[in-house]
Amino acid sequence: MMKYRAKASVSIYVVLMLVLIVTLLFSVLEAARVRAVGGATYKKALQETESVYAAYHLELNKQYGLFFLEGDGQKSKSVPVMDSIIYESEENEDYDFLGSRYSSVVLDAYLLATDYEGEVFRTEAANCAKMTLTKDAIEKVTDSLTETQNDTQLEQKKEDALELLEQIEDASQKPVPIDAEKKARMGEEEAAKTEPTKEQKELVKKYGNPLKQLKKWGSDVGYSMIIEDVSKISNQTIENKNLVSHRTLATGKKKSTLKVAKSHKQTNAAKDILYIAYLNHYFQSYMGCEEERPLCYELEYILNGKDSDRKNLNATLTKLFLLREGCNYATILKDRKKCELAYALASAILAPTGLQGMATLLQQGILLAWAYGESILDVRALLAGKKISLMKTVDEWTLNLDDLGKITDVSFQAKENKNGISYQNYLWALLYLQKDKVQTYRTMDLVELNVAKTTGNGSFAMDRMILSSKMTYCYEAKGLFLSLLWTTGKEPGSHLVEQKVEYSY
Incomplete structure (x- = not known):
């Protein structure tokens, strides 16, 4: 097969x-x-x-x-x-x-x-306050903040008043004569009115010339005029030339390409309020200095940026005084009796000088001196833990015109209003009026100082x-x-x- x-x-x-x-x-x-x-x-x-x-x-x-x-x-x-x-x-x-x-x-x-002049840090701090602080803590700060501005014309008014004081002193040494023509026009009776009356002499004797006190005090109100025992003030100092607010800072890379960049380069009123609440929670002040740090008066440093606690406290008291002076001057202008007394005293002071036409200007100078003295009493009361109303009523006013000479007594303080504002509240208001960039950079100064002192963080930046x-x-x-x-x-x-x-x- x-x-x-x-x-x-x-x-x-x-x-x-x-x-x-x-x-x-x-x-x-x-x-x-x-x-x-x-x-x-x-x-x-x-x-x-x-x-x-x-x-x-x-x-x-x-x-x-x-x-x-x-x-x-x-x-x-x-x-x-x-x-x-x-x-x-x-x-x-x-x-x-x-x-x-x-x-x-x-x-x-x-x-x-x-980055963005510190707005990144500011935004995160505000978010931290929003997430971690109680509603009451935030509302407490919100209610205390005010947009009260200092009277920018006060300094000019002071200068005008002190310039008038020089004219008064010159005229007192060499009274201005009344010429024959003026005497004939005024008449004997009117000319005699240039001589001070008995009542005017009594006024001058009782109250003196408040402008002399204003000239003596000056505008720099420091802790030596406010605090009785200055030895208790912190002596802490820092070297701040290498801190955030003074050095050239590194910047982020292509930061505008990041999705979060837009929300971290803008500021608004709500963020500012939350940020102040954050500062109040994490940083201490003269009235709440619980532990020793590179700087004990931290809120005062954020406000002023000085290199020592004493300098920062001094600068804070001056700002607080100016704020109170503006409020007190506005209050006294509404008090008819005080204004009338100031005008009567001004006329009495000017009577022998021939400068009667300057009575209104001198009246304003007297009212300024009066508000100045009241403001010193206010700041003393605030640092003693008392509360003072932002805008006082007539009944809350403490200083009498004839007590101006007692201002040097550090124990002399203003009346307290239990419903008023505390030192801490005034600090919040001053911080709220501060420029964001300056405030945020100084905050980061303190963060660097406090973190860098801990173990292993010496180069923290x-x-x-x-x-x-x-x-x-x-x-x-x-x-x-x-x-x-x-x-x-x-x-x-x-x-x-x-x-x-x-x-x-």
Whole structure:
């Protein structure tokens, strides 16, 4: 029996077709895998970013309730903790079906606490107050704030009054004569009126010339006129030339590209109120100095920026005095009896000088001196823990005109109004009227001083604190289905996947 062997063959065209089909199939599978790797690496990048931001500056958060990530160096080009955290999370990870391995990370953009003239820090502080402080604490600050402005004309009025005082003193030494023509026109009886009457002499004898007291006091009202025992005042001093408010600051990188940038470069009244509430909660003042710090009177430093507690207190008392003087002057102008007494005294003082036409101006000078004395009594009362109304009533007025000479007695204080405003409340009002940039920079001065004194934070700087950043993560994924087909990578058949992540506290 004969056996037949069948001959079989595959066309080269069929083989090529099979190769093409397999290649297409594997290409589709590889493309799907690469797409899946993209999704997986994005989740991984987000997770790693959250891990980095979990390493916020602990001492800053402990003392001031703020979340910032510490950058490396004055220009914050990298975050030291970044690579170490990512490396630890990736070092033991093996490739799998969707396997990818961390390669590198680049910090593309970041926003620093000091950016936009400190508005980044200011916004975070306001948000901290909103989230952590009680409603009552915030309303307490809100109710106490006032837009009361100092009377900008007071200083000019003082200068005019003191200039008149010089004329009075000159005229007293050499009385102005009445010429014959004027005497004839006025008549003997009218001319005789240039001589002070008995009542006028009594007025001058009782009250003197308040302008002399005004000239003696001057406008710089410091703690020596206010506080009885100055030895209890803090002697703390600082070197502030290297602090935020004095040095050239590092700035963020491409910060305008970050989504949070817009909300962190604007200010408004609501933010200002929350910020004052934040200052009141985290910083101490002369009336609430509970612990020794580089500067004990911190709110006074924020207000004035001097390098010692004594200088800051002195400057604060002067500002507080000027605020009270403006309010008291407005009050006394509404008191008819005081205005009449001031005019009568002015006429009596001018009677022998021939300057009777200046009686109204001298009256204003007397009222200024009176308001000045009352303001000193007010500031003393405030530093003694009493409350003083912003705008006093007639009954609340303490100083009599004939008591001006007693002002040097440091124990002499104004009457208290239990429903008035305390020293702390007046500080809030003065801070509310301050320029945002100056106020915020000085706040960060204190933050640097207080954090830097703790262990391991000697080089702490606010212009290294990162709030928000945009990062590009690079991951390497080996080819699986089609290792010979590759476009970009460290080795044939591998893929390099980039993921951009933006994150902010």
